Amino acid sequence: MPDVKTVFGSLADYQKGGIQVINDDPRNYVFSNVFEVASKARPYERIAVGKNFEYVIECLRAEGTSPWFTCDHDEFALVMDGTVEVRLQKPGAGQAAPAGSDGAIQMKDAPGGPRMGRMVCRRGHMALLPKGAAYQFHADAPGVITIQTVHGPLTIERWAEICETRSI
């Protein structure tokens, strides 16, 4: 094979597909595009782009340094565009998310526990955001992260704004 071209998307360059309806409502497909959503988002808003009962996929515009988050279950961050540093630290006393709670919470202050480490992730890299850890993202240039998580207090739903409603 002389050459191949795998097409990934980015904030700067994405081409949306669409729904050609035969006998249906386009809304049934809850169809959006993570690059489009991130291009219209404020940094580190956690916007749901997928929802299945209590579970969600959140889409984040990575730009600058995020607040510190923490969560009482594992989450997984997938970098869809850009380079993102993921910083992990243990929360201090009283900073952890309530036991058994759903989704991430935002921490008021920097975590008081010991540093766990950091990871530099580029497009296609998936990072574990381990249960009980505090985490912070940093991106020098705008990028896009999706997070596999549970619907929580920070999850934003704006389906009518992001989803396709028309047949192509």
Place this chain on the structure above:
Amino acid sequence: MPDVKTVFGSLADYQKGGIQVINDDPRNYVFSNVFEVASKARPYERIAVGKNFEYVIECLRAEGTSPWFTCDHDEFALVMDGTVEVRLQKPGAGQAAPAGSDGAIQMKDAPGGPRMGRMVCRRGHMALLPKGAAYQFHADAPGVITIQTVHGPLTIERWAEICETRSI
């Protein structure tokens, strides 16, 4: 390829297929089997097994010597089973089929014209029965012929007796 087995049918050995109806009437397919038809026919009856406006395919049980036939257009005989001798001769005065007439007629007497020749045809052989010729079949053992022709005075239609009416 170590071995192949092409399955032809014969009076002695044929396996009919059938119609599995989903939403239909089996009669629409006018489905019969030439070996079954010939096995129940008298020698050299010309039984229609296919009809398309004025055109027909006739099925004949070849057994012994046939009457002499003649026809004012080409016909084609295809031997489906057995060995059939086809004898061709010119009709004598007054023996020819009327000009422009459809299908074969049976001659009262042996043709009065010169001999044209004869052909010995086995399974799968197709013989021209040329326009204006008299022809006679002979088969030492029972065989089956189909003839591509036009509906004529000798054509027998007995669809209700030969055709499938049930779904398998």
Place this chain on the structure above:
Amino acid sequence: MSSAIAVQASEPDNYYGYRSFKKGKFEFSRDEYFVKVKWPKGSHLMPADVFLRALQRDVAWNFFYGTVNFDHVFGTLNHYGTVDMFAGRFNDAYRNAGLDYVETFSSDDLMATFKAVLDDWTNKGYDPFAAPEETANPYGRKNGSNVDAISRQRVTAQRMVGCAGDTPVRTDANGYPVNRHFADVPQDQPEIHAEQGFEDEVRAFNLFGYLSRSDVTWNPSVCSVVRESLYCPTSEEFILPVEHGNDRVEWFLQMSDEITWVVKDKETGAPRANVTMRAGDIAAMPADIRHQGYSAKRSMLLVWENNSGKIPELIASGKAPVTPVKF
């Protein structure tokens, strides 16, 4: 065909190497696996082999009788001189959604584009007339061509194969070896004893032997003619590459082995019947259905057509019934 007929073709694609084509408001493109057909109200993907096998028949048959459905969405409808190219026209769901689309062309005009597409999209080693076991993989990027395979002439006897001046019988010597699936078919010719002066009229040939030497599948070719009554025998292996919706009744006489016909409504595509035919079985295909055959072993099928130009109008207007016999 006039040299003035224009074919709208792009330059070869940089990535896949195939040209794209436009005809009327239809657009055609292919990649490694699929053909994409676009029309003003929709688009449709077909595996490239499905498309090319169907296109090859439509080209070889000069649009054939009635409807040639490449699949459940795309195809052509012959008006003998002009031809409709359609998408969704014979598909209930597309019709109800208003996504169906038809455009009419002169036959020569559309044929020029179809031939160009067939030529550009057929790679070296791939023969769209052949059974899948006999030819190369049709997929991948552009890789050579196969002009010989796609430009075979369809056999059309004037009286009968083997008659004087007519289509000759097939032999090893004239390039038609016996097919692997028919290695056991007797190759003897009839004994012919013609009196002097009657050599041109005392004629017979081994039709089964002739068919055992066919180098193509699903390509009915005229072998004997009684006025408008055409015997079009053919050798069949794998799946008929089109769903044929005839504009008249046609008949099948199964001469060897077995074919199963999947029969659907011509207009809507709804299933009607599965017809299994074994050696000696003869059956009509009504004028209001479409049919697609499955033949596991290469088999011999006699397709019998009435070529009269009056019939499509008689059927379409209801003056002639869609079945040939009432009983």
Place this chain on the structure above:
Amino acid sequence: MSSAIAVQASEPDNYYGYRSFKKGKFEFSRDEYFVKVKWPKGSHLMPADVFLRALQRDVAWNFFYGTVNFDHVFGTLNHYGTVDMFAGRFNDAYRNAGLDYVETFSSDDLMATFKAVLDDWTNKGYDPFAAPEETANPYGRKNGSNVDAISRQRVTAQRMVGCAGDTPVRTDANGYPVNRHFADVPQDQPEIHAEQGFEDEVRAFNLFGYLSRSDVTWNPSVCSVVRESLYCPTSEEFILPVEHGNDRVEWFLQMSDEITWVVKDKETGAPRANVTMRAGDIAAMPADIRHQGYSAKRSMLLVWENNSGKIPELIASGKAPVTPVKF
């Protein structure tokens, strides 16, 4: 699986070399090109490759979620412990004609027969998991076997690929070279700087690189787990070998290239929509449809499933909607 489970298989056929199988009142046989499925009220032919590619997924997925339609007639419906094998059950025409048929088996029991069929009917060199460009022709008479290909274990991460004690990342060394269609995909791993004692929690891996090394197509495999939320990414090329009718909503995040989903009604098979997804597109597949994907170039798809055992009943009883979000 208990060794007491009986598989009803014939001796190999003298002509084609394949065994025939019976399971309940279903019968299965194959020849050079086709698989024939018989049930008390009908029978149905499928090209052998279509059948084997679907069967391979049904086996690998242990009957998966909901309905696995091998095509528009035959398939399985998972009840997680038992499984329905059906013909015509999700086909309007067969249902209206009363030709549909369902039989329920214990999953292990039916699986034993399915594995035996897959083993007997897969020839040397043919890999039903592979894309058509990557494997041999599936047709012909019985010719060897391909046990390694058909008995691949489906990957199931417990936490995340690359975590301690979990499914390892793929490398040339462990037998997963980069696929030809993904030769340009960066293979760098994330930079990881873990403080002492936190090595097991500071974990990341190159998911796109991992997928570029998949040796199978259309085989979603768990890569990360949040309770019952499973990320099942997969690499896709050519056509999804089944029409999947899920018993719950599933989600697709297209990570690279393009897939077109042909969506039909789950019960009747009537067309509903064609959904084209390009890199970054995310969409739900409702719980009342069936979907089949077309991917011209090998692409990366994230299939996201909610594995909760409560959902099928909630959907079936109407207590949960068939779409995940109203807006």
